[in-house]
Amino acid sequence: LNIKVKRAQRERKMEEYEQERKQLLEDGSPEAMEKLKKLEKSKPLFGENLCHVVDEKTIISDKKIESAPPAVTKDEAASSGEDTLDYMEKNEDVLEKYAEIRDLKELEQFLYDHPVLLHE
Known part of the structure; x- marks a missing residue:
């Protein structure tokens, strides 16, 4: 009312x-x-x-929308985990030494001497 x-x-x-x-x-x-x-x-x-609407317009971007990467299957996920475990087992001694280093210069030199740590 x-x-x-x-x-x-x-x-x-x-x-x-x-x-x-x-x-x-x-x-x-x-x-x-x-x-x-x-x-x-x-x-x-x-x-x-x-107030009133003077002009209405829709802008559509020219950029192409990239699709999402394909989903990881269970087999791929399991194999990637196995690869990581294999890598850690092969380089266990080097990884332990790497974890013990506290000095930045020593760490840098260690990585130069053992580039396998930067590979994976």
Whole structure:
């Protein structure tokens, strides 16, 4: 009920505004134009007349969407885990020495001497 009352009031105010505007435009005198400017400034603002869409456009990117990499199968996942275990077993001594190094220069030299650590 309250919404209907407000809608009726809004329509009445807009009708009054339009009637007064038409009268001032018909008169056309400089005084009427001044009143028209003041009337435009005091125009009642509602959701319908507050703003409007000027231009609508959709932009579609020219970039091609890359598809996701294929899912890893159970066999591939198991084999990659086995490869890692094999690598760790083969290089266990070197990896232990690598983990014990605390000095940055020693670590750098160790990696130069054992590039197999950087391979996998």
